[in-house]
């Protein structure tokens with residue numbers, strides 16, 4: 001049989017568990033937010049920045065700037 005005393009104890013237990021769970025959730029959220037706010041070391045290692053490629057008028061080689069293809073007539 002449920003007595004009012006048992007119900008109160010059960011309610012307190014549930015509230016306590018919920019409070020502990022909420023603190024853990026908040027800690028995890030704060031940790032994630034901190035990680036996102038601070039730049040990670042080596043974050044760009046696997047991430048390629050989009051670059052504007054230009055095609056060489058002599059050899060058709062796609063480069064970021066002056067043609068660097070060995071033997072190409074277009075220097076600069």
Ligand SMILES: [Zn+2]
Nearest residue numbers: 056059067072
């Ligand atoms: Zn070239």
